[in-house]
Structure formats: C-alpha cells, structure tokens
Amino acid sequence: xxxxxxxxxxxxxxxxxxxxxxxxxxxxxxxxxxxxxxxxxxxxxxxxxxxxxxxxxxxxxxxxxxxxxxxxxxxxxxxxxxxxxxxxxxxxxxxxxxxxxxxxxxxxxxxxxxxxxxxxxxxxxxxxxxxxxxxxxxxxxxxxxxxxxxxxxxxxxxxxxxxxxxxxxxxxxxxxxx
Amino acid sequence: xxxxxxxxxxxxxxxxxxxxxxxxxxxxxxxxxxxxxxxxxxxxxxxxxxxxxxxxxxxxxxxxxxxxxxxxxxxxxxxxxxxxxxxxxxxxxxxxxxxxxxxxxxxxxxxxxxxxxxxxxxxxxxxxxxxxxxxxxxxxxxxxxxxxxxxxxxxxxxxxxxxxxxxxxxxxxxxxxx
Numbered sequence: 001x002x003x004x005x006x007x008x009x010x011x012x013x014x015x016x017x018x019x020x021x022x023x024x025x026x027x028x029x030x031x032x033x034x035x036x037x038x039x040x041x042x043x044x045x046x047x048x049x050x051x052x053x054x055x056x057x058x059x060x061x062x063x064x065x066x067x068x069x070x071x072x073x074x075x076x077x078x079x080x081x082x083x084x085x086x087x088x089x090x091x092x093x094x095x096x097x098x099x100x101x102x103x104x105x106x107x108x109x110x111x112x113x114x115x116x117x118x119x120x121x122x123x124x125x126x127x128x129x130x131x132x133x134x135x136x137x138x139x140x141x142x143x144x145x146x147x148x149x150x151x152x153x154x155x156x157x158x159x160x161x162x163x164x165x166x167x168x169x170x171x172x173x174x175x176x177x178x
Numbered sequence: 179x180x181x182x183x184x185x186x187x188x189x190x191x192x193x194x195x196x197x198x199x200x201x202x203x204x205x206x207x208x209x210x211x212x213x214x215x216x217x218x219x220x221x222x223x224x225x226x227x228x229x230x231x232x233x234x235x236x237x238x239x240x241x242x243x244x245x246x247x248x249x250x251x252x253x254x255x256x257x258x259x260x261x262x263x264x265x266x267x268x269x270x271x272x273x274x275x276x277x278x279x280x281x282x283x284x285x286x287x288x289x290x291x292x293x294x295x296x297x298x299x300x301x302x303x304x305x306x307x308x309x310x311x312x313x314x315x316x317x318x319x320x321x322x323x324x325x326x327x328x329x330x331x332x333x334x335x336x337x338x339x340x341x342x343x344x345x346x347x348x349x350x351x352x353x354x355x356x
Contacts, residue, residue: 102233135257
C-alpha cells in the first residue's frame with residue numbers, strides 16, 4: 001500500500017513538473033529574443049530596416065508566448081518588433097492579446113504608439129493618457145508628448161480628489177480590459 | 179536602538195506617520211492592498227480565481243482610486259504589483275471571503291496549536307517544535323506586508339514547516355494543553 005502511495009505521489013510530482021520544462025525553455029527563448037531586440041533598437045531609426053532580424057525577434061517571441069500562455073511579455077515583445085518594422089496593424093494585434101492577459105501601463109503606451117503609427121492620433125492620445133494615469137511614467141516620455149498630457153492628468157487628479165471623477169481615463173473603445 | 183541606521187530609519191518612519199504620509203510610510207503597499215480589497219468587494223463569495231491578482235490588479239486599483247478619491251500610485255516603479263503584498267488579503271481576493279478566511283484561520287491556528295501542545299509533545303521533538311513554531315510565526319508576520327507564499331524560495335520551507343507542524347500535532351499526547 002505504501003509503495004502505491006509513493007508511486008502516486010511521484011506521478012503527481014512529475015505531472016506538476018513537466019509543464020515547467022516548457023516554461024523554462026520559453027523563458028530562455030524570450031531572453032534571447034529580448035537581447036536581440038535591445039541590440040537592434042540601440043541602432044535608433046536604422047533598426048526599422050533590419051526586417052530579417054526583427055522577424056526573427058517576432059517569431060521567437062511568438063514561440064515563447066506558446067510556453068508562457070499567461071504572460072504578456074512575449075506578446076509585448078512581438079508587438080514591439082512589428083512596431084519597429086512599421087507594421088502597426090500586426091503590432092496592435094499582439095498588444096491587444098497582451099492586454100487580454102492583464103492590463104499594464106506599458107501595454108497601453110505601446111497601443112498608443114501603434115495607433116499613432118497607424119495615423120489614428122485621437123485613439124493614440126486616449127491610450128497614452130490611460131498609460132500615464134495607470135503609471136507615473138510620464139517623465140520618460142518626450143517633452144512634446146508630456147505637455148498636453150500634464151494638463152489632462154492634473155484635471156483628472158483634481159476631480160478625483162473632490163470625488164467628481166466617475167471613471168479613470170478609458171482605454172480606446174475595443175481595447176477595454178474591464 | 180544601538181544601531182544609528184536603525185534609529186535613523188525609525189525616526190524617518192515616525193516623521194512620515196506624523197505628517198500623515200501613509201503611502202510612503204507603508205512603502206506604497208496601500209496600492210496593492212486597496213486593489214485586493216476592491217477585488218473582494220467585487221466578488222466576495224468566490225473571488226476572482228487563484229493566481230489572478232496580477233491580471234486583475236490594474237482595473238481594480240483604478241476602481242479603488244475612484245472609491246477612495248485618492249491617487250494610488252507608486253512613483254518609484256511602473257506602479258504594477260503582481261502580488262497583494264499581504265497574504266491575508268490576497269487569499270480572499272483570489273478565492274473569496276469564505277475560502278480566504280478558512281485558509282487564513284488554518285495558517286493562524288497551526289502555530290497556536292503547536293504552542294499549546296509544547297508540553298505534550300515527546301521530549302526529543304520539543305526543540306524541533308519550537309523551531310517549526312518560529313518559522314511559522316516569522317512567515318505569518320511576513321505575510322502581513324509581503325507575499326512569502328508567492329515566492330517559491332520561501333513558500334517551500336514554509337509549507338514544509340506547515341506539514342511538519344501537522345505531523346507534530348498528531349504525535350502530541352492527548353490531554354489538557356501544557
């Protein structure tokens with residue numbers, strides 16, 4: 001009886017551990033893809049021409065996403081590779097999938113960048129305002145982006161303090177997380 | 179207060195308490211705590227599901243801001259918390275009040291039961307029991323403002339201590355508490 005119990009416990013442990021191997025493999029793939037992407041964007045605007053390398057980043061990130069189904073990082077990376085390649089429609093698809101896993105300020109901000117690249121400035125502004133409301137990352141943004149946001153943030157904060165803000169700045173329609 | 183560094187830290191905390199700077203005093207833990215409370219308010223019976231705190235954090239933090247009329251951001255980070263930084267809140271937020279309270283009560287009752295049974299455990303096990311109680315107490319206190327059960331390196335020894343504690347309780351002689 002004891003040996004049956006030990007065998008069952010061993011099987012349960014193995015069953016619990018097996019998925020971890022694919023997660024670790026995905027983490028290693030994501031690390032390598034992130035490092036490659038960092039090296040590419042260090043080149044500045046020239047990175048947009050590195051389509052083969054950016055495709056490699058996106059492909060690796062997509063593979064990593066399969067091993068990390070509840071993690072938005074590989075999807076953000078894949079979206080960012082497409083964004084640098086100036087393919088905003090594909091970037092938006094990845095960012096929306098990332099948003100479906102859970103909202104984070106960096107996803108909102110990247111949604112804004114993708115909308116802006118697609119020429120949808122009004123929607124882009126809404127996404128960026130949401131990002132800086134979620135996280136105080138405004139100081140990391142370029143000055144010309146900060147200026148109009150500061151007034152909107154201050155107005156929202158004032159209304160929040162007097163309990164007159166009914167809802168936070170929303171995500172663009174179609175991207176709502178809640 | 180022999181150590182100047184500790185004395186300085188305590189004085190600094192006292193100054194923040196006097197000034198009513200609770201966000202800074204609590205190292206911005208009010209941010210994830212209020213989000214967890216909002217999750218409990220939204221789904222008190224069954225919670226949002228085990229392991230969902232990170233995914234649900236941002237929308238619930240934003241709702242908590244509206245409820246309290248107060249900005250809840252951590253200016254030092256990207257204002258994202260994957261854990262509630264309080265196990266006693268994360269459990270009901272993810273699993274609902276009944277299951278959360280049951281888990282919290284079970285975790286609290288074990289060290290209490292062990293302390294009460296110290297006089298009844300066989301003499302060779304008494305020292306070990308004291309060590310188990312010390313580990314569980316340290317974990318219980320850490321769980322007030324942190325997430326030791328979400329960190330594998332801490333969760334494993336804590337859960338081993340819990341298991342050993344149950345075993346020791348089972349071996350204590352029946353009778354009046356010692």
